[in-house]
Amino acid sequence: MYCASVFFKRLTTIIVSTLVLVLSGCGSSSSDDNTSQAAANNQPNSSSDTTNSDTSTDTSTDSNTDQGTGDNSDSSDSGGDNNSSDDDSNDTAQVVGSTDGVLCDYLYNEFNDSASVQATSNADWSCDSSDRQLTANGIPDHATGTFPNQANPNTISEKNVSVSYTLTPTKTDSTTTLGGPSGATGYVLNGVKIDANTAGSCDDSGNSCSLVGNTGNWSIEALGQTSFDFGTDDNNAHVQPDGSYHYHGMPEGFIELRSGNEVTMTLIGWAADGFPIYARYGYSEAENAQSELKVMTGSYQLVETVSSNRPSTSVYALGTFAQDWEYVAGSGDLDECNGRFGVTPEFPQGIYHYYATDSYPYFQRCVKGEL
Template sequence: MKQSLSIPPISMITASITLMMLSGCGSSSSDGDGTQTQAIAQTQNTASTTATTSTSNNNASNTTTADSNSSTVQNTTEADNGTALVANSTDGVLCDYFYNEFNDSASVQATSNADWSCTGTARTLTANGIPDHQTGTFPNPGNPNTISETSVSISYTLTPTKTDNSSTLGGPRGATGYVLNGVKIDANTAGSCDDSGDNCSLVGNTGNWSIEALGQTSFDFGTDDNNAHVQPDGSYHYHGMPEGFIALRGGSDSTMTLIGWAADGFPIYARYGYSDAENAQSALKVMEGSYQLVEGVSNSRPSTSVYALGTFAQDWEYVAGSGDLDECNGRYGVTPEFPQGIYHYYATDSYPYFQRCVKGEL
């Protein structure tokens, strides 16, 4: 059920900005149903404000408290996910992941169900989109929607093939992947501003400057400590590190934690990877994305004195070699489940937080 919040516009020193809001996230095709509600962003008007991150501590021990109603498969300090049975295949890894427990979080109060299985050449997921961990309060002033069940039924290949090209996903293009609990990954938003910065909308992508959900303080998307919020159809979804789920999986700085599968079939890990990508005996380190804030700010960009660098997707550029990962937040290397090596993605504390594209064939 859609819930809406209407707040009248406020006046800024130099401009009046009316922000139209559905969910605090307009990246899903479900956000374009024409039912619009209004909300006011938290606008910062301090000169040279530095963009801050809303991600959590790098230490996984500082994550959201796990729901006590966790299934056995998740309530382990180091999950036994299995290892790949043959080269160039993910078969044998988490092919029988099943979870079905009631989530007593105040804003959920529903059973979380996720069922992954491997048959033939496909890995399939049937789920209801309900998270399996504690969540923030929904609805909230920045996100007027209520978590509810959504039907999830997807199929990914067991034999992913990396290409030299990347495919951008998210919103109407489809989820970039799913966390094991059946909650989708959709890191972009449909919020945008025009060149003047006077007219900003959190839906529709009508402006030239795409607003980020995380890493900025000018707009409130109502995300919780799991870097997630809710779309109008009730879909709870992640924009960044799913802290509550990582806690349930026993994620720590002593192990790599597989948290999901990307749309191209490659695995997704959280935060930590081997310092030497091809040496499982090397120390674990926090993976860093390879995106940096642009040095030359476009003359057509809204003023940085109002919207600090990092507010918009266009404020970031991929700089090969500046971090550990490629433009899709991935790299090739060994992992506990794939000791012979595989291309894989990371959720990171740095931009882009979750991959916005995939490198494998679709």
């Protein structure tokens, strides 16, 4: 009996000890798992974080790139009816020193129901490996004034416009005066030519003046004077005897179609030397695209010493004739051809470019590039 009693006591002790070990082992296992999971939760997930980081970076980069492209596109393609292409290559120049990639597929072909037009306006710009070509009919794409009118007896008619400008314009230290028989200084994107001078003139006495012929010594200005009426409309344009509608100054109707009333740097055309032409606004710091936009002013001032051969200023106020103006470097924003070097939305690396201005000479009368 004693042995049996001892045997059962030892058996009980062994069973209890075994249960304690089993329970203890289970508890330990549970504790380790929880600790491991807690540790895991406190560690960054390299796979997840790497993926999220790359996704964030890529999204940010793509977003910024696309946004930048979109901004340029909006700037250059405002008034979308005037440019049929949505190609991003039309936003900025593809190569520094070249205008290739900027408005190389500009196409407009719409009927103009303005009372004095009643014709389809067509302008087709394209680029090949070296040149930019324009084929157009000279019909404006915006409303015009009434033509013929009392001061301008000519009717707007289609013209055969075919020009070719280099894609790699080269600025020189010399100037070439254009206009009239020497040819247009450039064309607005709608295919209408820029010809700021007039054929009007007066002799020295001022008693013999004519708005055609250009035979006198004093060349009459179309804009900025009140002595002579050339019948220009609100677009600072009128019609030549051969039916050519052309601009003497700011092409307001076209600018309205292209950029609305926004304060923006608007590319409106190309000069005969291949450099771009902008309207009214430019960066206040020529080479800083982050600087504020401002209205560009020409650097011409009325002469201080009036020639004794000039018709009397009491009859024809200063500013009536082209000879009343002289270029004064630094008096405005631009050079003698109404241009400057600087950055633009389409040319972020900088390019020489011209401006249409509200101040004299209104449009460039000369070009700085090789022809």
